[in-house]
Amino acid sequence: MTRLMLAGVILAVAGCTAPAPEPVVDVSAKSAALADRFQADLQGQLQAAMKAGGPVGAIGVCQQAAPAIAASLSEESGAEVRRIALRERNPAAAPEGDLRDRLEQLAAAPLTAEGKPAVMQWTSDSGADARAHFMRAIPMKEQPCAACHGTSIAPEVQDKLAELYPADKATGFKPGDLRGAILVSWPVGAARGK
Numbered sequence: 626m627t628r629l630m631l632a633g634v635i636l637a638v639a640g641c642t643a644p645a646p647e648p649v650v651d652v653s654a655k656s657a658a659l660a661d662r663f664q665a666d667l668q669g670q671l672q673a674a675m676k677a678g679g680p681v682g683a684i685g686v687c688q689q690a691a692p693a694i695a696a697s698l699s700e701e702s703g704a705e706v707r708r709i710a711l712r713e714r715n716p717a718a719a720p721e722g723d724l725r726d727r728l729e730q731l732a733a734a735p736l737t738a739e740g741k742p743a744v745m746q747w748t749s750d751s752g753a754d755a756r757a758h759f760m761r762a763i764p765m766k767e768q769p770c771a772a773c774h775g776t777s778i779a780p781e782v783q784d785k786l787a788e789l790y791p792a793d794k795a796t797g798f799k800p801g802d803l804r805g806a807i808l809v810s811w812p813v814g815a816a817r818g819k
């Protein structure tokens with residue numbers, strides 16, 4: 626074995642791929658599973674809250690539940706799980722860096738040809754800080770979304786939204802628009818697990 630080859634083997638074993646491009650890591654299956662759980666859990670809580678207290682009561686439930694579900698799925702998986710949006714309600718959902726461009730691409734085509742929420746995947750950074758990202762569209766629907774994100778929102782819902790989210794940008798959506806996206810980001814470089 627030449628010294629060069631040996632060096633390559635050692636680098637590969639150490640997980641240090643500095644000179645070579647980061648391998649594409651397919652995180653789609655485990656990311657989609659997390660995104661499904663996020664949506665199912667939140668939808669369950671939202672539906673129960675709408676039934677119990679109508680949209681006004683459900684806003685507070687959503688405010689508590691959404692970040693809590695994101696935090697617990699992140700904790701459990703080691704990925705960062707969050708929702709983002711071009712016109713956000715929760716200020717923490719604002720897209721930073723290149724996320725805005727990617728969301729704009731997703732907004733241009735939120736659904737696949739089969740009518741499923743569109744997905745984008747990419748890897749950012751390199752080496753130790755490399756992260757594999759999975760982003761899935763959350764399309765706007767009439768029911769139940771329009772009560773809190775639609776084009777004609779009841780005045781008492783508007784008041785509650787203004788109270789809890791003074792900088793709310795997440796109204797005026799029509800069915801089929803991109804309401805936002807679930808973003809699941811995995812550490813895949815040597816810094817994994819840090």
Ligand code: HEC
Nearest residue numbers: 680683684687688691708710713714715718769770773805
């Ligand atoms: C009862 C009112 C209500 C209903 C109904 C509702 N939402 Fe929301 N939505 C909220 C609130 C409140 C937040 C902010 C939650 C937070 O603080 O993290 C939010 C946040 C979001 C976000 C995260 C991005 C952002 O703007 O903060 C997405 C995406 C979203 N909603 C999509 C939907 C979709 C799709 C539906 C229909 C399936 C829906 N919502 C139904 C109240 C509602």
